Amino acid sequence: DAGVIQSPRHEVTEMGQEVTLRCKPISGHNSLFWYRQTMMRGLELLIYFNNNVPIDDSGMPEDRFSAKMPNASFSTLKIQPSEPRDSAVYFCASSRGPGELFFGEGSRLTVL
Amino acid sequence: AQTVTQSQPEMSVQEAETVTLSCTYDTSESDYYLFWYKQPPSRQMILVIRQEAYKQQNATENRFSVNFQKAAKSFSLKISDSQLGDAAMYFCAYRSAVSGNQFYFGTGTSLTVIP
Numbered sequence: 001d002a003g004v005i006q007s008p009r010h011e012v013t014e015m016g017q018e019v020t021l022r023c024k025p026i027s028g029h030n031s032l033f034w035y036r037q038t039m040m041r042g043l044e045l046l047i048y049f050n051n052n053v054p055i056d057d058s059g060m061p062e063d064r065f066s067a068k069m070p071n072a073s074f075s076t077l078k079i080q081p082s083e084p085r086d087s088a089v090y091f092c093a094s095s096r097g098p099g100e101l102f103f104g105e106g107s108r109l110t111v112l
Numbered sequence: 113a114q115t116v117t118q119s120q121p122e123m124s125v126q127e128a129e130t131v132t133l134s135c136t137y138d139t140s141e142s143d144y145y146l147f148w149y150k151q152p153p154s155r156q157m158i159l160v161i162r163q164e165a166y167k168q169q170n171a172t173e174n175r176f177s178v179n180f181q182k183a184a185k186s187f188s189l190k191i192s193d194s195q196l197g198d199a200a201m202y203f204c205a206y207r208s209a210v211s212g213n214q215f216y217f218g219t220g221t222s223l224t225v226i227p
Contacts, residue, residue: 031213033215042219043203043217045214045215055213056214093157095213098208098213099145099162100145100147100159100162101147101157101159101205101215102159103149103156103157103158104156105154106155106156108155
């Protein structure tokens with residue numbers, strides 16, 4: 001069974017550019033989470049979806065961040081315009097019911 | 113909101129020895145799940161062990177075991193016969209079984225294994 005798949009693994013971009021991170025959750029999982037990890041702030045929940053519906057987006061830093069889940073097998077996290085302080089590792093994770101989270105390998109974003 | 117506290121930012125252990133990582137949490141709920149995740153330098157978060165709050169028996173997975181004290185809201189991880197591959201960041205996490213799907217993570221403990 002394939003795990004959570006994220007792309008790209010690494011992204012280097014310039015300030016002001018649009019960044020789109022992608023996630024394919026594990027088939028059959030009904031919850032999807034986006035996290036951001038930095039040395040300074042640790043692991044932060046950005047948003048989570050339940051049955052493709054955004055439930056809590058209070059962790060989204062500001063209007064520059066948006067997330068979508070058009071179907072059960074795909075989600076995107078978009079940053080527009082990107083800023084250097086957005087540099088971090090972004091994780092996608094999925095779960096089925098109230099069980100454990102399964103994480104992807106993360107997308108390392110560097111904004112110059 | 114629930115909070116998860118890991119009071120040990122860094123720990124070290126001699127190879128083959130035993131180490132215990134601490135975790136406490138705050139909740140008013142009675143039904144929930146607790147987890148320990150491992151994040152090696154490769155950065156992927158890997159589930160180490162899980163504990164359902166309604167189970168009195170402490171969970172065990174090979175060399176990893178927990179000491180779950182529900183009344184004290186404590187959930188420590190014991191690693192026996194430590195191996196070099198155990199070196200990683202360890203995160204404690206809480207998830208309610210009833211109110212929403214959100215996970216709450218601690219700030220992590222960095223474990224060094226000394227050869």
